[in-house]
Amino acid sequence: MRTxxxxxxALVVGAAVFGVALWKGGDYTFYAGYVVLQFIxxxxxxxxxxxxxxxxxxxxxxxxxxGAYCSVALHKFDPTKPLELCLxxxxxxxxxxxxxxxxxxxxxxxxxxxxxxxALIVFGxxxxxxxxxxxxxxxxxxxxxxxxxxxxxxAVVLQTMVVNWDYVGGSRGAYIIRPSELTFAGIKLGxxxxxxxxxxxxxVIALTLARLIERSRLGYGFATIRDDELAAExxxxxxxxxxxxxxxxxxxxxxxxxxxxxxxIGYLEPGTAFGLxxxxxxxxxPMIGGTTSWVGPLVGALIVATLQQWVTVTISSEWGVLxxxxxxxxxxxxxxxxxxxxxxATRRRFKTGxx
Amino acid sequence: xxxxxxxxxxxxxxxxxxxxFYAAVTVGISISFGILDIVNIAHPxxxxxxxxxxxxxNQTFGLDPIxxxxxxxxxxxxxxxxxxxxxxxxxxxxxxxxxxxLAFFFGLLFVTEVILILVFGVDYRYVQASYIDATYRxxxxxxxxxxLVPCLLSLLMVALLQMFxxxxxxxxxxxxxxxxxxxxxxxxxxxxxxxxxxxAISIATASVAGAFLIVxxxxxxxxxxxxxxxxxAICVLGGLQSLPGTVIAAMIxxxxxxxxxxxxxxxxxxxxxxxxxxITLAFRPxxxxxx
Numbered sequence: 001m002r003t004x005x006x007x008x009x010a011l012v013v014g015a016a017v018f019g020v021a022l023w024k025g026g027d028y029t030f031y032a033g034y035v036v037l038q039f040i041x042x043x044x045x046x047x048x049x050x051x052x053x054x055x056x057x058x059x060x061x062x063x064x065x066x067g068a069y070c071s072v073a074l075h076k077f078d079p080t081k082p083l084e085l086c087l088x089x090x091x092x093x094x095x096x097x098x099x100x101x102x103x104x105x106x107x108x109x110x111x112x113x114x115x116x117x118x119a120l121i122v123f124g125x126x127x128x129x130x131x132x133x134x135x136x137x138x139x140x141x142x143x144x145x146x147x148x149x150x151x152x153x154x155a156v157v158l159q160t161m162v163v164n165w166d167y168v169g170g171s172r173g174a175y176i177i178r179p180s181e182l183t184f185a186g187i188k189l190g191x192x193x194x195x196x197x198x199x200x201x202x203x204v205i206a207l208t209l210a211r212l213i214e215r216s217r218l219g220y221g222f223a224t225i226r227d228d229e230l231a232a233e234x235x236x237x238x239x240x241x242x243x244x245x246x247x248x249x250x251x252x253x254x255x256x257x258x259x260x261x262x263x264x265i266g267y268l269e270p271g272t273a274f275g276l277x278x279x280x281x282x283x284x285x286p287m288i289g290g291t292t293s294w295v296g297p298l299v300g301a302l303i304v305a306t307l308q309q310w311v312t313v314t315i316s317s318e319w320g321v322l323x324x325x326x327x328x329x330x331x332x333x334x335x336x337x338x339x340x341x342x343x344x345a346t347r348r349r350f351k352t353g354x355x
Numbered sequence: 356x357x358x359x360x361x362x363x364x365x366x367x368x369x370x371x372x373x374x375x376f377y378a379a380v381t382v383g384i385s386i387s388f389g390i391l392d393i394v395n396i397a398h399p400x401x402x403x404x405x406x407x408x409x410x411x412x413n414q415t416f417g418l419d420p421i422x423x424x425x426x427x428x429x430x431x432x433x434x435x436x437x438x439x440x441x442x443x444x445x446x447x448x449x450x451x452x453x454x455x456x457l458a459f460f461f462g463l464l465f466v467t468e469v470i471l472i473l474v475f476g477v478d479y480r481y482v483q484a485s486y487i488d489a490t491y492r493x494x495x496x497x498x499x500x501x502x503l504v505p506c507l508l509s510l511l512m513v514a515l516l517q518m519f520x521x522x523x524x525x526x527x528x529x530x531x532x533x534x535x536x537x538x539x540x541x542x543x544x545x546x547x548x549x550x551x552x553x554x555a556i557s558i559a560t561a562s563v564a565g566a567f568l569i570v571x572x573x574x575x576x577x578x579x580x581x582x583x584x585x586x587x588a589i590c591v592l593g594g595l596q597s598l599p600g601t602v603i604a605a606m607i608x609x610x611x612x613x614x615x616x617x618x619x620x621x622x623x624x625x626x627x628x629x630x631x632x633x634i635t636l637a638f639r640p641x642x643x644x645x646x
Contacts, residue, residue: 056457145394150636151586153629160626302428322469328462332455333445337408
């Protein structure tokens with residue numbers, strides 16, 4: 001199937017789901033559905049680096065939070081006030097250093113502020129893509145476990161920076177007041193439905209991108225890194241460049257998933273945005289679904305996120321997290337190829353007539 | 356004494372004391388990750404488990420937490436054997452599938468933490484012992500006993516482990532497993548058995564480290580997360596396999612963290628070890644004392 005064709009089909013499916021949700025579901029359907037869609041994007045993004053290249057990223061939450069905090073910063077940004085840019089350099093543990101400031105008049109930006117969510121998504125994706133590229137550079141020489149631990153470290157460093165950044169609320173967190181509804185091309189739409197629609201579009205884009213990568217030269221390059229990086233490099237595969245591309249795309253998509261989040265939750269604090277549950281979920285979902293193709297993260301996210309939402313409502317959120325952890329352990333031990341692998345194995349068995 | 360000098364010296368002493376404790380926390384990782392090449396990121400979760408066991412026994416029987424942790428050492432040893440057996444059968448046996456092994460330990464970390472939350476809630480728990488409130492004073496120095504006791508005992512533990520690894524047959528076999536498994540097999544030693552023993556020992560150290568932790572500070576289930584980066588930072592900085600390197604790196608991280616929280620405020624302290632880790636990994640992956 002050609003990519004544009006796939007994209008259109010995915011869009012139609014997405015629109016159909018949205019239509020059914022409007023017709024049958026209440027507000028809760030959209031609140032829960034948003035989370036499921038958000039995890040589809042996160043899981044797909046994780047899989048581009050983790051599944052295709054074999055680099056485990058424990059710091060998904062960091063990229064997600066970068067996107068979310070970009071939105072917070074832009075939301076708080078008031079273009080009618082002059083922007084103050086400061087540079088301060090200090091020698092650690094001493095009083096020696098300097099601080100230079102200059103102000104910039106940015107009132108010409110006021111017509112476009114506050115920015116609409118799609119613009120925030122683009123911006124959040126850009127910044128977290130840059131963070132991803134930076135992480136790629138910093139971890140160039142690292143493989144396997146060292147890479148994974150470095151991503152975890154990156155998440156904590158970023159969290160500490162946000163906690164100490166007063167402009168976005170620091171550890172106190174930030175409130176985002178969103179309108180309850182908005183008019184979109186003459187149609188009145190609840191805000192949560194609007195967010196749901198945006199996230200749906202984003203997950204369609206993410207899935208199409210993942211599928212496109214999988215079937216292109218880029219995807220084959222990624223696969224060589226996963227299978228044997230040394231051999232790939234010896235054969236002339238530009239592993240370094242491919243790795244940087246993968247960390248950038250993966251980071252970008254995670255940031256895009258995070259950008260609308262402050263508007264969804266209404267109150268953002270570092271503990272929520274950097275929560276370990278994002279890290280675990282975005283690893284668990286592709287692992288449970290299957291890491292080798294774009295279908296895996298989709299299936300995994302649908303199963304796990306739906307289950308988690310259900311358990312959170314019926315029992316408690318701790319149980320929801322516990323179940324994800326247990327499923328992750330269960331699948332990596334029993335079914336390393338995930339649900340997709342299980343289905344393929346069953347189909348093959350039926351075709352050959354064995355039982 | 357000049358107050359700023361006193362402040363500096365107090366921060367230095369506090370850093371060295373906490374560094375001693377970090378050595379106890381990291382020594383398990385140095386064995387499992389450094390020597391055996393098993394990425395046990397769940398180690399901090401086992402430490403927290405140790406803290407909670409010390410807490411329960413202290414609350415019900417009033418027993419000293421560190422003594423408790425030594426009594427339950429065999430249980431942790433057994434737990435370590437079981438975890439290694441699962442890891443070996445499902446991952447290591449089939450060759451190098453590091454990705455899934457990592458996910459396994461990540462899941463284990465998470466499950467342990469959530470179970471502790473479900474059982475004990477997220478309240479901070481603390482223990483009682485005679486030395487916890489005592490402080491030893493010498494001029495402008497104030498050395499709290501709750502820091503000094505874990506520090507000295509953890510240095511003792513690391514020294515004992517180092518002696519075990521370099522002086523006994525079993526210890527040398529453990530060191531050999533990391534270098535040449537085939538040679539070990541040719542000497543009629545089963546490398547899997549040796550690795551299981553070594554991993555079990557590494558988990559057993561978590562019991563003692565957990566007791567030290569709850570003596571030093573109140574504990575809640577997610578405290579373990581801050582230690583993930585810290586222990587790996589220390590382990591990598593110390594050059595992975597070397598226990599003396601681990602102690603030195605632990606002291607360095609302890610002192611730098613203590614200085615940072617004294618001069619910049621405690622909210623910056625977590626970034627120190629992680630920043631150290633990132634820089635070490637990027638520029639000197641072999642560690643300070645690495646080859």
